[in-house]
Amino acid sequence: MTEVWILGGTGRSGRAIAAELLRRGIGPVLVGRDAGRLAEAAAGPRPAGAGAAGGLRTVVAGSVAETAEAIRRERPAVVVNTIGPFIETGAPLLEACRPSSHYLDLANDLAAVAATLGRSQAFTDAGRTAVTGAGFGVTATESVVVKLCEGRPAPRRVRVDMVPSLVVEAGAVGDALAGTIVEGLPGVAGGGRFQGRRYRGGRLAPARLGGDPIRLVLPDGSTVTTASMPLGELMAAQRASGAADVVAASSEAPSSPLVRAVLPAATALLAIGPVRAFARRRLAAVRFTARPKPREHSWGHAVVQWPDGSTREGWLRVGEAQAFTAAVPAEVVRRLLDGEGKPGAYTPAALFGPGLAESCGGEYRLEEPGLARRPH
Ligand SMILES: NC(=O)c1ccc[n+]([C@@H]2O[C@H](COP(=O)([O-])OP(=O)(O)OC[C@H]3O[C@@H](n4cnc5c(N)ncnc54)[C@H](OP(=O)(O)O)[C@@H]3O)[C@@H](O)[C@H]2O)c1
Known part of the structure; x- marks a missing residue:
C-alpha cells in the first residue's frame, strides 16, 4: 500500500494537511466518522494545478477502534492522526500502525509526546517510523x-x-x-x-x-x-x-x-x-x-x-x-514516502534536522x- 490516510479528515487540521499534500502531488485518503461531512471535505477546494479532479477517496470509520481495525486491514503506507486528545487516541492507533504503517500526529501536550517517544524501541523493531509533535x-x-x-x-x-x-x-x-x-x-x-x-x-x-x-x-x-x-x-x-x-x-x-x-x-x-x-x-x-x-x-x-x-x-x-502546522505533516509524509525516514519514534526536527522547517517556509x-x- 502506498496510501496516506488522514484521520480526522473533516477537521480544520485534516483539511489543511490534505491541501498541503495535494500541493506536493500526494492525494490522501480522508478517514472520518460521518460519510456526508467526509464527502464534502473530499470534494473541497484544491490548490491550483493539484489535479485530483474526481475528489479524494474516503474511508468511513465510526470510532477510533474502528479506525484502528481499518488500518490493520488495509495497511496504508502512512497514517496522519489529527484526532485529539492524542493521549487517548495515540495508543490504539500507534499499535494498529506499528506492523505496517508509519504514524504521525499533531500532539503538543507533554503526556502524549512522551508516550509516543516511549514506544521508540517497538517501532524500531518493526522497522516503522512514528513522528509526534508535527505541529x-x-x-x-x-x-x-x-x-x-x-x-x-x-x-x-x-x-x-x-x-x-x-x-x-x-x-x-x-x-x-x-x-x-x-x-x-x-x-x-x-x-x-x-x-x-x-x-x-x-x-x-x-x-x-x-x-x-x-x-x-x-x-x-x-x-x-x-x-x-x-x-x-x-x-x-x-x-x-x-x-x-x-x-x-x-x-x-x-x-x-x-x-x-x-x-x-x-x-x-x-x-x-x-x-x-x-x-x-x-x-x-x-x-x-x-x-x-x-x-x-x-x-x-x-x-x-x-x-x-x-x-x-x-x-x-x-x-x-496553523498553516505551518499543515505544512510540517505534509513535508514529513513526503519524506517518509521517499524513504528518507528511519525506524523509531521521533519529534520532527530530531528525525529530519533543522532543514525541515525551512522546507515548510x-x-x-x-x-x-x-x-x-x-x-x-
Ligand atoms: N500541535 C499543534 O500545533 C496543533 C495545531 C492544531 C491542532 N492541533 C491538535 O490537533 C487536533 C485536531 O485539531 P483541529 O483543529 O483539526 O480539530 P477539529 O477541527 O475539531 O477536527 C477534529 C477531527 O477529529 C475528528 N474526531 C474527533 N473525535 C473523534 C473520534 N472520537 N473518532 C473519530 N474522529 C474523531 C472529527 O471528526 P467529526 O467531523 O466526525 O467530528 C474531526 O474530523 C486537536 O487535538 C488539536 O489540539 C495541534
Missing part, C-alpha cells in the same frame, strides 16, 4: 535548538518559547482541544497530573504553570510575554540539546499575576473526576469568534547556555501558525555567540 510548537522550537546546538557539546541550560500567530475560525472549541486542556498530564514523571514541568538535573521536575514569565522582544521589534507550560516542546528541547535544565514557555500561557494566583485552586478542582468531565463538556461547547492573526509572523525562540557561560540565541520565523535568525544573558 507549530514542537517543530518551531526544537528546530532552533537543533540549529543552535549543531556540532557542539551538550549545553547546560535551554529555554524555548513558542509565539504562535493564529487566524481563529469561528466554531466550537471541540472535545479534542477541551480534553487536552482539562485532562492534565496523566502518567508524566516528575510531578502531579495538574502541575507544570521543567527539567532539573536532567530529570522532569515540578514547575509552576505560567511560571518563569519573561517579556520577549521579537526580531520585528514587537514585544510579547511568555511563561512556562508543560508542552511537548519541553521534552523535544531536552532531547535535542541534552541539557540538564530546560524550560519551555508559550505566549499562550497565563502569565498575569492574578491568573497565576488562581491557577493552583482551579487545577486542584480538576483532580476531581466528575468536575473534570463537567469542565471538559462545558469547555468543548465554548465558541471561538473569528479573529485575524494578531501579528504578521509566528516565532520559535531558544536561548542555549553552555557550561563555560557562552550563550546563543536563535529564532525561527514562520507565517500563520521557516527562516532562521541566529544571534552572535557570546551574549551575556541567562536563559532562565
Whole structure:
C-alpha cells in the first residue's frame, strides 16, 4: 500500500494537511466518522494545478477502534492522526500502525509526546517510523535548538518559547482541544497530573504553570510575554540539546499575576473526576469568534547556555501558525514516502534536522555567540 490516510479528515487540521499534500502531488485518503461531512471535505477546494479532479477517496470509520481495525486491514503506507486528545487516541492507533504503517500526529501536550517517544524501541523493531509533535510548537522550537546546538557539546541550560500567530475560525472549541486542556498530564514523571514541568538535573521536575514569565522582544521589534507550560516542546528541547535544565514557555500561557494566583485552586478542582468531565463538556461547547492573526509572523525562540557561560540565541520565523502546522505533516509524509525516514519514534526536527522547517517556509535568525544573558 502506498496510501496516506488522514484521520480526522473533516477537521480544520485534516483539511489543511490534505491541501498541503495535494500541493506536493500526494492525494490522501480522508478517514472520518460521518460519510456526508467526509464527502464534502473530499470534494473541497484544491490548490491550483493539484489535479485530483474526481475528489479524494474516503474511508468511513465510526470510532477510533474502528479506525484502528481499518488500518490493520488495509495497511496504508502512512497514517496522519489529527484526532485529539492524542493521549487517548495515540495508543490504539500507534499499535494498529506499528506492523505496517508509519504514524504521525499533531500532539503538543507533554503526556502524549512522551508516550509516543516511549514506544521508540517497538517501532524500531518493526522497522516503522512514528513522528509526534508535527505541529507549530514542537517543530518551531526544537528546530532552533537543533540549529543552535549543531556540532557542539551538550549545553547546560535551554529555554524555548513558542509565539504562535493564529487566524481563529469561528466554531466550537471541540472535545479534542477541551480534553487536552482539562485532562492534565496523566502518567508524566516528575510531578502531579495538574502541575507544570521543567527539567532539573536532567530529570522532569515540578514547575509552576505560567511560571518563569519573561517579556520577549521579537526580531520585528514587537514585544510579547511568555511563561512556562508543560508542552511537548519541553521534552523535544531536552532531547535535542541534552541539557540538564530546560524550560519551555508559550505566549499562550497565563502569565498575569492574578491568573497565576488562581491557577493552583482551579487545577486542584480538576483532580476531581466528575468536575473534570463537567469542565471538559462545558469547555468543548465554548465558541471561538473569528479573529485575524494578531501579528504578521509566528516565532520559535531558544536561548542555549553552555557550561563555560557562552550563550546563543536563535529564532525561527514562520507565517500563520496553523498553516505551518499543515505544512510540517505534509513535508514529513513526503519524506517518509521517499524513504528518507528511519525506524523509531521521533519529534520532527530530531528525525529530519533543522532543514525541515525551512522546507515548510521557516527562516532562521541566529544571534552572535557570546551574549551575556541567562536563559532562565
Ligand atoms: N500541535 C499543534 O500545533 C496543533 C495545531 C492544531 C491542532 N492541533 C491538535 O490537533 C487536533 C485536531 O485539531 P483541529 O483543529 O483539526 O480539530 P477539529 O477541527 O475539531 O477536527 C477534529 C477531527 O477529529 C475528528 N474526531 C474527533 N473525535 C473523534 C473520534 N472520537 N473518532 C473519530 N474522529 C474523531 C472529527 O471528526 P467529526 O467531523 O466526525 O467530528 C474531526 O474530523 C486537536 O487535538 C488539536 O489540539 C495541534
